[in-house]
Amino acid sequence: MTATPSGAASTTLWRGLRVLERRDGDDVRFALRRADLRIAADRIVAIGDLAPEVGERLCEGDDRIALPGFVQGHVHFCQTLFRGLADDLPLLEWLSQRIWPLEAAHDEESIRVSAELTLHELLGGGTTAVMGFETVRHTEHTFAACREVGMTAILGNCLMDTGVSGPSAALASSSREAMRISTELADAFDGRDRLAYAVTPRFVLSVTEELAHEAAAFAHARGLRIHTHACEHQAELALVRARFHREYLDVLAAQGMLGPRTSLAHCVHVDPAGRERIAASGARVLHCPNANQKLGSGIAPIYDYDERGIPIALGADGAPCNNRLCALDEARSAARLQAMSIGPGRWPAARALHSITAGGAEALELPDCGRIEVGSRADLVLLRPADPDHGAELDVASMVVYAVGRESIDVVLLGGREVVRDGRSLVFDSRDLAERAARTRARLLSRAGLSR
Ligand SMILES: [Zn+2]
Numbered sequence: 001m002t003a004t005p006s007g008a009a010s011t012t013l014w015r016g017l018r019v020l021e022r023r024d025g026d027d028v029r030f031a032l033r034r035a036d037l038r039i040a041a042d043r044i045v046a047i048g049d050l051a052p053e054v055g056e057r058l059c060e061g062d063d064r065i066a067l068p069g070f071v072q073g074h075v076h077f078c079q080t081l082f083r084g085l086a087d088d089l090p091l092l093e094w095l096s097q098r099i100w101p102l103e104a105a106h107d108e109e110s111i112r113v114s115a116e117l118t119l120h121e122l123l124g125g126g127t128t129a130v131m132g133f134e135t136v137r138h139t140e141h142t143f144a145a146c147r148e149v150g151m152t153a154i155l156g157n158c159l160m161d162t163g164v165s166g167p168s169a170a171l172a173s174s175s176r177e178a179m180r181i182s183t184e185l186a187d188a189f190d191g192r193d194r195l196a197y198a199v200t201p202r203f204v205l206s207v208t209e210e211l212a213h214e215a216a217a218f219a220h221a222r223g224l225r226i227h228t229h230a231c232e233h234q235a236e237l238a239l240v241r242a243r244f245h246r247e248y249l250d251v252l253a254a255q256g257m258l259g260p261r262t263s264l265a266h267c268v269h270v271d272p273a274g275r276e277r278i279a280a281s282g283a284r285v286l287h288c289p290n291a292n293q294k295l296g297s298g299i300a301p302i303y304d305y306d307e308r309g310i311p312i313a314l315g316a317d318g319a320p321c322n323n324r325l326c327a328l329d330e331a332r333s334a335a336r337l338q339a340m341s342i343g344p345g346r347w348p349a350a351r352a353l354h355s356i357t358a359g360g361a362e363a364l365e366l367p368d369c370g371r372i373e374v375g376s377r378a379d380l381v382l383l384r385p386a387d388p389d390h391g392a393e394l395d396v397a398s399m400v401v402y403a404v405g406r407e408s409i410d411v412v413l414l415g416g417r418e419v420v421r422d423g424r425s426l427v428f429d430s431r432d433l434a435e436r437a438a439r440t441r442a443r444l445l446s447r448a449g450l451s452r
Contacts, residue, residue: 011040012416013052017061017382019372020068020357020396028354030397032065039378042150042415047374062385064410065393067400069128069379070327071360071370073286073313074227074265077142077155078106078135080121081114081441083319085452091233091295094321100168103135103158105448111138113433113440115145118325120428123419125326125406128152128379129361129369131227131263131286131315133200136160136173137181143189149427150415152369152377155189156200156227157181159215163206167449175211179218186222194415198225198263203232204240204251216256225261225365227286228252231274232266233297249274258283263363265315266291267305268298275301279308284363287355289333290324291317299337303347311363312355327356331401349401378416383408384423 014037023029038046038056052058079099086098106114111134122130129152134142139157146153159182161175173181182199190197199219201207207215219226231237231248244251249270252258260282267278267285278285285305292298305312314330316322331352338347355363361370368377383390383404391403412420419427445452 010055011038011045011053012057012059013038013050014059014061014066015050017064017066019047019066022358022371028350030350030353032393032396036061037066037372037380039413039416042377044372044374044376044378047372061382064382064385065396066372067126067381067383068357068370068372068376069381069412069414070126070356071129071313071364071366072122072127072315072325072327072330072356073131073263073284073360073364074288074315074317075118075122075130075132075325076134076318077115077118077132078103078111079114079318079320080117080325081110081437081444083323086320087323089295090235091297092235092239094295096168099318099320100164100171101448101450102444104168104171105444106135106138107447108138108141110440110444111135112141112145113437115142116428116433117437119145119149119151120425120430120433121325122151123149123412123414123427124409124423124425125328126381126409126412127325127327128412128414129364129366130154131198131313131364132156133227133265134158136171136178139181139185140188143185143195147193147195149419150194150417152194152366152379154196154198154225154227154364156198157185159199159201159211160206161211162208175208175214178211179214182215182218186224190222190224196225198227200226201228201257203229203236204248204255205236205243209255212255212257219261220256223261225263226257226259227263228257228265230264230267231269232292233295234269237269247274249277253277253281261365263313265317266297266300268292268300270301275304275308278305279310284311284313286313286315286363287334288315288317289330289337291321293333293337294321294323299341301341302334303338303342306347306351311359313360313363314352314355326406328400328405331356335401348397349395350397352401353397378413380411380413381409382411384410
């Protein structure tokens with residue numbers, strides 16, 4: 001902690017906020033509490049009716065609603081540059097016709113720009129902790145971009161040593177190269193700053209048995225998380241059955257990929273026995289409701305996973321299959337899809353808000369994220385004060401999930417530091433970033449041999 005000229009502790013006092021608070025009980029309930037927040041370094045150190053200390057920096061909350069920074073469990077930083085380049089296709093065609101050729105054309109510069117675009121959008125929408133699913137190469141540049149911003153990020157290079165051909169063939173690596181890259185990234189970044197490394201097979205169709213077993217052994221030996229896609233689309237499940245002659249989760253289990261540190265993105269098509277298998281394994285589910293809608297994949301049984309005690313985080317997935325990276329959008333879609341699937345009220349707004357805050361943080365094993373408590377990291381989202389578009393505040397979960405959008409976000413604090421003010425990034429020059437992205441995207445399309 002640095003000392004001010006007066007010798008007082010270098011702290012910041014946010015006065016006059018209305019802070020989101022979880023109420024204890026059988027079900028998840030939220031309420032707002034008038035409070036001041038004291039922040040020292042990157043932590044919340046006091047909450048309540050607080051008198052300013054000598055030398056303390058004062059910030060007026062002006063009755064703003066303060067939410068914890070949002071947590072997203074599944075985002076592809078490397079695909080943000082591809083937004084609008086892969087619309088209106090089902091999963092397998094979306095991958096083979098667009099995403100794999102585009103990922104194969106990535107270079108170090110385009111990965112870096114795509115990471116900055118992602119961070120710009122995530123922070124603007126209040127996401128302050130994320131698990132990212134990257135491409136085969138150059139993931140060190142995504143780690144570096146997250147480290148420079150101070151993002152809490154779990155990232156991994158995509159493992160892919162089979163299943164691609166034609167113009168995408170260059171995307172695949174050998175299993176030896178995949179493990180070399182994985183080891184180098186884990187050595188360089190795991191457990192440092194706010195970063196962690198996850199072993200990240202794309203899905204069971206993209207890895208040989210040799211690589212799957214070696215990668216799982218590496219994860220277990222190093223105590224690393226595993227992050228993969230599973231059971232997303234019916235056509236994918238049919239290919240898995242044809243290749244392995246067994247069910248998807250059986251394949252993952254036999255490979256050593258299904259356990260308490262495993263996060264499974266999607267899990268749209270899982271029968272009750274499979275759901276129980278996920279619960280018994282201790283694995284987590286990463287729900288991507290907007291991507292599931294846009295790719296026509298289906299509605300995941302999130303209510304049932306929740307009932308079984310499976311930890312759930314939400315994620316925007318990739319910009320080319322969403323096409324936004326906003327936690328509030330995902331919360332709204334998740335609640336609405338469960339209403340569509342099982343009827344309104346059984347997986348209500350409070351569950352959705354929980355899954356982009358404390359619940360999502362629990363799913364990602366980030367105990368100091370997703371809540372506003374003494375000792376938590378000072379990741380905060382402050383909404384615009386007195387916004388008539390928000391409606392009644394009697395039920396804050398309803399308001400945040402069903403009415404509030406990213407345009408309502410005024411200030412974002414990342415580890416106590418303002419990274420968004422008046423809804424604008426203080427980290428990135430938005431215009432410059434857009435111009436660099438356009439130039440980089442044009443070069444990438446040229447390398448991929450695509451006109452658009
Ligand atoms: Zn994904």
